[in-house]
Amino acid sequence: MLVLALALAGAIRADTLPARADAARDAPPPEVAVHRQPALPVVALRLSLLADDPPGYAGAGHLFQHLLLPSLQEQVRRVGGRVSIARSADALVYTVTGPAAELDYLAGVLRSALRAPVAGTGEMLQALYLVGEERSAEREIAPQFMRAALRSRLFPDQISAAGTDAGARRLEVAKLDAVWAAMYRPDRVSVLAVGDVQADAVRRAFATLPDAEAQPAEALEDSLPAYGGVPPEATRGWVGAAWPADSAAPAALSVAARLLGDDLRRRLPGAQVSAEHWWTHEGQALAVVMAAPARQLPAARAAAGDALDSLAAGLDSAAVVKAAAGLRRDMLFSSRTPEKMAELLGGFADRAGDRGAADAFYAELDRVDAPQVRAVLELLARAAPVRVDVPPQRLRPSP
């Protein structure tokens, strides 16, 4: 029944290889885990580097990813493969997917992403532009703004992956190899392979990693972005609320978020509702982001205010079981390709530092009950929520 759990228990743990030092290499090999999925001769290789951006160079990690991406895409295309980049709060992530027979080639492509990029002016301007667009979206587009604003208040020390304007200006003229040296440590690299490959073959393919080749850049002061001032223009009003929940049981918090979303959608049928469990190495939170037409905005604000009480009042065991089952099925559905499976397993592992974290969470969902969810709601109710509100744009007829 629990295919994911069984598969993880059988494959991840058995094939997880401890990092081994080898004096003959520049750097020790990374931790390698393999999830065998023999349905098709395809492999997804996910390489993650646990790293914060160096102080003073906010956005550096994601900029490096954009600098490297065109070259990675061109290389992977030769074997009919795909490449994706992601900058999470925990790690820089590169994933390549292609034929299992091209394992060594694909691994070589990924290893090349661990060297400081050599960028000409054109490449640097293009990458800065793309990261800058992501930064602008967090100010100008309502859904991104809501989340960025809530996050900045919940986790004040966490800077967005897209960085800051000041960081971008420094990076434009910085020595990239020095900035990279301040981020890159081979012992923080891990590799997860999902597909029709053997652990030994993956270990051989990643036997050596490049070493950092420059003196790390000097730490500088970061300027934290402020999400006050002029809010983005939106045709609907937006209401956001988030509660810190560091000590909550993660599975119960996920179930609570799902139930909260269902409850708010029932109460606000004309609104767009998203209830999310935010979970990084910085901490956990439950966040609600809603968009509603102007006439429904007062009701949406009120609902955000009493959301926890309303859910607690109507909480029952059957709903909890159903929500937990729904989350487990969502996990299975979202991991049905090697690439997505690698994303799911790797995301949990990066956050928890434990290759079995996804499996444990999946199993834990099965044990969540109403008292646990009630305990989470009580914990949230004791915390001070953060609120963000964006009124709808007022359109005036032209004179």
Add this chain to the structure above:
Amino acid sequence: MTRASLLRLAGYLGIALAVFGSPAAAQDRIVVRTEPGTPVVSQELLLAVGPADEPELQAGIASLTARAVTSPLRATLDSLGAHLEVQVQHDALAFTLTAAPEVWEDASRALLTALFRDPADTAAVARERARIRGELEAAEANPAAVAAAQTDSVLYGAGHPWARPAAGLSATVATLTPADVDVFLRKNFTPDRVTIAVVGPVDPVEAKGFLIGRLNAAALEAPAPPETHPGDGPVRREFGSITAWVTASYRFGRDADVEALRLLALVVADRFEFGPTSRALYDARGEVVRRPGGGEVRFTLVVPPGEVDAWAERLRAAVAAVADAPLPASAFADRVRRFRGERLLALDSPEARARALARELLLSGSRTGEPVPTDRPTAERLQAAAKSLQGPVMVYLGPSVNAGT
């Protein structure tokens, strides 16, 4: 196979034999691919119903019926965490169902009941009719969709049911009533038209037994595809777009080397990538479309208005060049390497594999359970495949396309 599953299968077969006499026919229309490491089960159900079953004035009723009968199912499927997609093809309606292993039979049972037992819901018909009309009106104003429809029209010839868009026309859909849908449903949505592929961590005996028990009818003899009458010469159609479309459709027969033709589509489309000689080309695509009795390799170029004739000639020349001489060894090796990867990655989800297997079963009767052929095309096979093509049927669509005549 376990003793329990054998007994269960014997039970299913016994019931089916006793009641309907010929369960083997149903079994021949089911293929199951067991994948222990796949976390979900995908089921592709093809119902061989399409424009050939529709009166011309009711074009689109197959699509509307499919969506109207599955629309009320959404709440049930949501509660099971199952996902359903409905697609309309010229020769079949495709229902793709993906669910967790412990609920896929419940989801499949609900889908089969909706298709073959439940009457059409009046409100669902009205709702889906409005949605489909909106989608068709958008497509009828979209030059890419219009170019594709125009190519179908020329390829199959006036009056051929496949010359019409598979999803119908906004004007005919607007006139369809719940009573029309009910009549069409009763006449055409029958288990004898079904082909199914199941992919995932399932016991093949149990999965087949489950489905045989619900498709308890002999297979309908596959109807011969209507005769086609392709038009001659390039067809030019004025359209108020900024860019122009050139499509070239090369036909192939039942015994074609389809894998080599897929490679041909990639090789030819590659020649039109953006570069020093293709700076004015906006898009280039090649695809193989299989239909009962054969199919076509269709190329589409998006080019500046006023250049359609030149690009059409380059396209014809590119296909002819592959037919005239084999590619140099290194260039061929590069293309095959990439082709193989793209073919595999196109099948990296269980629903994609289920789709491929169900199509193959519908078109060729193959039940190998392998979505990708294991043999690699050779340079000689590529050349022979290019030589075997008939046509092309050319369509030019855009502003001022008649200026080049």
